[in-house]
Each structure stands twice: as structure tokens, then as C-alpha cells.
Amino acid sequence: MSADVMDQNTGAGEPLAADEIRAMRERIDEIDQQIIDLWQERARLSQTVGKTRMASGGTRLVLSREREIVERFREAMGPDGAQVALMILRAGRGPL
Numbered sequence: 001m002s003a004d005v006m007d008q009n010t011g012a013g014e015p016l017a018a019d020e021i022r023a024m025r026e027r028i029d030e031i032d033q034q035i036i037d038l039w040q041e042r043a044r045l046s047q048t049v050g051k052t053r054m055a056s057g058g059t060r061l062v063l064s065r066e067r068e069i070v071e072r073f074r075e076a077m078g079p080d081g082a083q084v085a086l087m088i089l090r091a092g093r094g095p096l
């Protein structure tokens with residue numbers, strides 16, 4: 001691919017491919033924003049659950065519930081899914 005043809009922003013070697021990539025990137029950006037919004041909403045809910053439980057005299061954590069969540073992510077997405085679940089959990093309840 002010659003340097004004069006390559007689109008600097010998309011990395012594509014042809015203008016049509018660059019257009020396709022730009023369109024797909026728009027959707028990728030929308031998806032990323034939804035992931036961020038959902039991540040933050042979940043973290044807030046998780047913190048509220050923890051405060052509600054502790055205010056009632058209960059525990060900070062429920063590890064059996066955390067294991068179920070990690071397992072659900074592992075089944076759907078493999079070992080990386082389990083890592084994602086651990087990061088999601090930490091975003092809510094904080095580090096163990």
C-alpha cells in the first residue's frame with residue numbers, strides 16, 4: 001500500500017474502505033458509551049446494595065453471589081469474561 005493512498009485516520013488503503021471503517025467506528029463509539037453508562041449505573045447500584053445491607057447489620061460482601069456472577073461471565077466469555085467480572089465487581093464494592 002502506498003503512503004499517498006493510505007487514509008491516516010482509519011489506516012485504510014482505499015477511500016471506500018475508509019468510509020466503511022468510519023461508519024463502523026460510529027457504532028463502536030455508541031457501544032462504548034453504553035458500556036461506560038451501564039458500568040457506572042451498576043457500580044452505583046452495587047454501592048447502594050452494600051450500604052443497605054450494612055445498615056441492616058449485615059455483611060459488606062456476599063461471596064456466594066460474587067461467585068455466581070464470575071461464573072456467568074466465564075460461561076459467556078471464557079477466562080477473559082471472569083477477569084471482566086472481577087473488575088466490574090471491584091468497581092462497585094471496592095477492592096477485597
Ligand SMILES: O=C(O)C(=O)C[C@]1(C(=O)O)C=C[C@@H](O)C=C1
Nearest residue numbers: 046049050061062065066092093
Ligand atoms: O448483590 C449484592 O448483594 C451486592 O452487594 C452487589 C455485589 C455486586 O456488585 O454484584 C457486590 C458485592 C457483593 O459481595 C455481591 C454482589
